[in-house]
Amino acid sequence: MRLAVTDKCNLRCFYCMPEDGLDWLSRTELMSYEEMQRACDLLVNMGIDKIRITGGEPFVRKDIMQLLTGISQINGLKELSITTNGVLTAPHVAEMKAMGIRSVNLSLDTLDAGRFFAITRRDEFAAVMNTLDELLKHDFEVKINSVVMDGKNTQDILPMVALTKDLPVSVRFIEEMPFNGDGHAYKGLQWDYLRILNEIETHYPTIQKLDDDLYSTSYNYQIQGHKGSVGIIAAYSRTFCGSCNRIRITPQGTLKNCLYDDGILNIKDLMRSGITDAELRKNLLNAFSHRAADGWEAERLRHEQTNVHESMATIGG
Ligand code: SAM
Ligand code: SF4
Secondary structure, three states: OEEEOOOOOOOOOOOOOOOOOOOOOOOOOOOOHHHHHHHHHHHHHOOOOEEEEEOOOHHHOOOHHHHHHHHHOOOOOOEEEEEEOOOOOHHHHHHHHHOOOOEEEEEOOOOOHHHHHHHHOOOOHHHHHHHHHHHHHOOOEEEEEEEEOOOOOHHHHHHHHHHHHHOOOEEEEEEOOOOEOOOOOOOOOOOOHHHHHHHHHHHOOOEEEOOOOOOOOEEEEEEOOOOOEEEEEOOOOOOOHHHOOOOEEOOOOEEEOOOOOOOOEEHHHHHHOOOOHHHHHHHHHHHHOOOOOOHHHHHHOOOOOOOOOOEHHHOOO
16 A cells, blocks of 8 residues: 655656646645554555555655654554655664665656756755665665656666666666646657667666566566666556556545546545444445556546546655
């Protein structure tokens, strides 16, 4: 389960939101930490054993360590992980490790400070690299998420792969999706997973396919002699839907069975109406049983017949 704890962010990645940000959710529209904890307790009790905290930027929400501590202590939870842009993360790394978090996804689309600024519209490259150092120093399993954007960072594909030579990280290239909050017109996918793979294979003929985990959404590879690995996530092509078992909860409490659906039910509203855990459980099970066959069907079945255009910061990625 992926829980987005806020829609707010300290970067303005152009593929995720417009330069002047979003119409941020008000405090009352956001789920409170108590509501998030209750949802996590119940879902773990129902069998969810992995929770990923995302956003917006999780470390922008006040007292986030308090929520992480609470969730990390849920009996039966096997894995708590975080997706972060790394701007404010470094000072929290040791405490995250101490509470049992082992894996962090760090978003980093380029190794060039100038291109970082052009993509994120903020001058925070050094802070993100510092977080990467801290995570590695504390032996975290680090996955670097890198969105591949035509005309913006395709020259970074090979340097990002080269990073896996000496660093034990998994660099995962993600197809760009249309979830940009109408920050710009989505021109259609220019770099699909096959084109990304071809670019890598041409320069690294020793690349080998690894066995993917059962519910993996990435195709994983390793280059001979490299400490780390490379993954490609066909997030737009949606070739992995058959093995995806994710559910998502947005900052306003909307349950999503798929990135591409526009919400199945709002658990915050149900909790505020005084629903019991037993009733909430029934509602959740009913929602899970109406999962679309794949992301294409989920998109077709959206209640509002609009193309996907919302910001990824309101979904969590
Ligand atoms: N702020 C955090 C971060 O950037 O890591 C967490 C939230 S962010 C929405 C989660 C992931 O979604 C990031 O790895 C980001 O690169 C990815 N993402 C955002 N917009 C995207 C888009 N339009 N297409 C593909 N991936 C996107
Ligand atoms: Fe913020 Fe993450 Fe969206 Fe970038 S991708 S604007 S860091 S929420």
